[in-house]
Amino acid sequence: MLVAALLFLPHVALRAYAVDVDRTPVAEYVRAGEPAEVVVVPGAAIRASGHPSGALATRIAAANALFETGAVGQIVGSGTPAEARLIAELASDPEPAQDPAGFSTHETCSNVAALGYEEVIVVTQQRHALRTGALCKMVGLDVTVVTTTPGPERTSRVPRRVLRERAAEVKAFAQLVVPFW
Numbered sequence: 001m002l003v004a005a006l007l008f009l010p011h012v013a014l015r016a017y018a019v020d021v022d023r024t025p026v027a028e029y030v031r032a033g034e035p036a037e038v039v040v041v042p043g044a045a046i047r048a049s050g051h052p053s054g055a056l057a058t059r060i061a062a063a064n065a066l067f068e069t070g071a072v073g074q075i076v077g078s079g080t081p082a083e084a085r086l087i088a089e090l091a092s093d094p095e096p097a098q099d100p101a102g103f104s105t106h107e108t109c110s111n112v113a114a115l116g117y118e119e120v121i122v123v124t125q126q127r128h129a130l131r132t133g134a135l136c137k138m139v140g141l142d143v144t145v146v147t148t149t150p151g152p153e154r155t156s157r158v159p160r161r162v163l164r165e166r167a168a169e170v171k172a173f174a175q176l177v178v179p180f181w
Helices: 002-016 026-032 054-068 081-090 105-114 126-138 155-177
Strands: 022-025 034-042 072-078 095-099 121-127 141-148
Touching: 002 126, 002 155, 022 026, 022 126, 026 054, 034 054, 034 105, 054 072, 054 081, 054 121, 054 141, 072 081, 072 105, 081 095, 081 126, 095 105, 105 121, 105 126, 105 155, 121 126, 126 141, 126 155
Parallel strands: 022 141, 034 072, 034 121, 072 095, 121 141
Antiparallel strands: none
């Protein structure tokens, strides 16, 4: 019972902290969203073939849709050097920015803020939206999280992904409470 409470407390705290962060599905934002300086594409897995994983492919597609409709002025690819490079290669933006040191969501948000951006859109899957919004808000960004439709998931991976996200929320909560972490 205590473990369940400890895993749920960070989720509730992040939800309270990020209550004013807009979390919108990409199709709705393309139709009605306000323009922003940039759209940030956080990294995700790259397959052995060099192609993006389903999560990364849907993030890139969402960023391209936002760029092509004029909702953002630039695409920023973040993640490992390979992830940032792949995002830049697949971006509709002819001159995308790269953040090859975004090894975590917190680092991505911090690096984007250090690049001088203030008003950003971050595209990610729904399950990461709360944590992403809270971490970007924590570093001073005016953030809108645009969620992508999840790709097909094998049922056997869902519990692992939920547990991984809860663990990431615990880490984000700790970063919120102890900002220098």
